[in-house]
Amino acid sequence: MGSLNYDAFKLIFLMILLTSINGTALPNQNPKSNSTQINSNSVLVALLDSHYTELSELVEKALLLQTLEQTVSHHNITIFAPNNEALERQMDPEFKRFLLEPGNLKSLQNLLLFHIIPSRVGSKEWPSEDVGAAARHQTLCVDEADNHLPLTRGTSGEKIVGGLAKVTRPDDVIRPDGLIHGIERLLVPRSVQEDFNRRRSLRSISAVLPEGAPVVDPRTHRLKKPAAPVPAGAPPVVAEEADGSVKFGQGEGSAYLFDPDIYTDGRISVQGIDGVLLPVETPATKISPATAPKIVAKQRRGKLLEVACSFAGAFGRFTSCN
Numbered sequence: 001m002g003s004l005n006y007d008a009f010k011l012i013f014l015m016i017l018l019t020s021i022n023g024t025a026l027p028n029q030n031p032k033s034n035s036t037q038i039n040s041n042s043v044l045v046a047l048l049d050s051h052y053t054e055l056s057e058l059v060e061k062a063l064l065l066q067t068l069e070q071t072v073s074h075h076n077i078t079i080f081a082p083n084n085e086a087l088e089r090q091m092d093p094e095f096k097r098f099l100l101e102p103g104n105l106k107s108l109q110n111l112l113l114f115h116i117i118p119s120r121v122g123s124k125e126w127p128s129e130d131v132g133a134a135a136r137h138q139t140l141c142v143d144e145a146d147n148h149l150p151l152t153r154g155t156s157g158e159k160i161v162g163g164l165a166k167v168t169r170p171d172d173v174i175r176p177d178g179l180i181h182g183i184e185r186l187l188v189p190r191s192v193q194e195d196f197n198r199r200r201s202l203r204s205i206s207a208v209l210p211e212g213a214p215v216v217d218p219r220t221h222r223l224k225k226p227a228a229p230v231p232a233g234a235p236p237v238v239a240e241e242a243d244g245s246v247k248f249g250q251g252e253g254s255a256y257l258f259d260p261d262i263y264t265d266g267r268i269s270v271q272g273i274d275g276v277l278l279p280v281e282t283p284a285t286k287i288s289p290a291t292a293p294k295i296v297a298k299q300r301r302g303k304l305l306e307v308a309c310s311f312a313g314a315f316g317r318f319t320s321c322n
């Protein structure tokens, strides 16, 4: 029953696919636009039919089939297909959510196109195990500045793509217009990682990046450090003190950083501080009521005192801290 439904789904899907080709070819009546007629023996049909169901689904969601049909009408393709495990359990859920947001369609497309090269590289064509033997292949991800995937060998001869992903099922699917190698993890092009970074502070994604490629954005490290950029509109003094604590503001109107990087996205940075910042007094400054900060009386506490309080509070002995 389930498999019948699945077959029916595939058939409908294939029909939609064919309809879409005819649909685009017919209206303009251009005899030159005869290029695409998908062959049922195509590697694309095989992909949709394969056990790489997560990847197929993403290709479909990314609206990439038509692009790929055009590609296979001119070239053989080689697809490095992350297995379902890599796309389900090993993928950072936040990254996956990001990719599936409609506004990030381009990122999803680029991510997927980075797994496909427009030539046929079977396991027999893989670089040998000689030291230093490697091949670099351009991918279909044309938006990527370094749009190449290195194909290499690991220490025990295993085939490696993108410097990190092991080929777990070489030549898994072979068709006249291309083939599919199963790989153990996702390859993330730098441009997509940057798109993601721009919106999120990056923590877990580094786990799925290819090590061999220089894809670790230095900004990543900066985000991880408890850097203390000046919040917009804050008094301009931020000082790191000898003990490593970070102080905002001056004198009575200052506060210590105690919860760094609650939220950062490149433009906005939210830092937790332990007091109320007061503007540095200058004689000519007139503070309008709308912008004057409320003075929460003497909330500013010494750092040591705060530590002492929370420590004592943990034992429930003192109530005098507040």
Ligand SMILES: *[C@@H]1O[C@H](CO)[C@@H](O)[C@H](O)[C@H]1NC(C)=O
Pocket (backbone or CB within 6 Å): 031, 032, 033, 034, 035
């Ligand atoms: C497609 O059109 C080109 C000319 O644009 C022609 O040379 C070629 O033979 C056509 N192919 C098919 C399969 O009709």
Ligand SMILES: *[C@@H]1O[C@H](CO)[C@@H](O)[C@H](O)[C@H]1NC(C)=O
Pocket (backbone or CB within 6 Å): 072, 073, 074, 075, 076, 120, 176, 177, 178
């Ligand atoms: C794809 O590869 C096969 C086998 O190498 C070859 O016969 C065929 O012409 C290629 N197709 C295209 C479109 O290059």
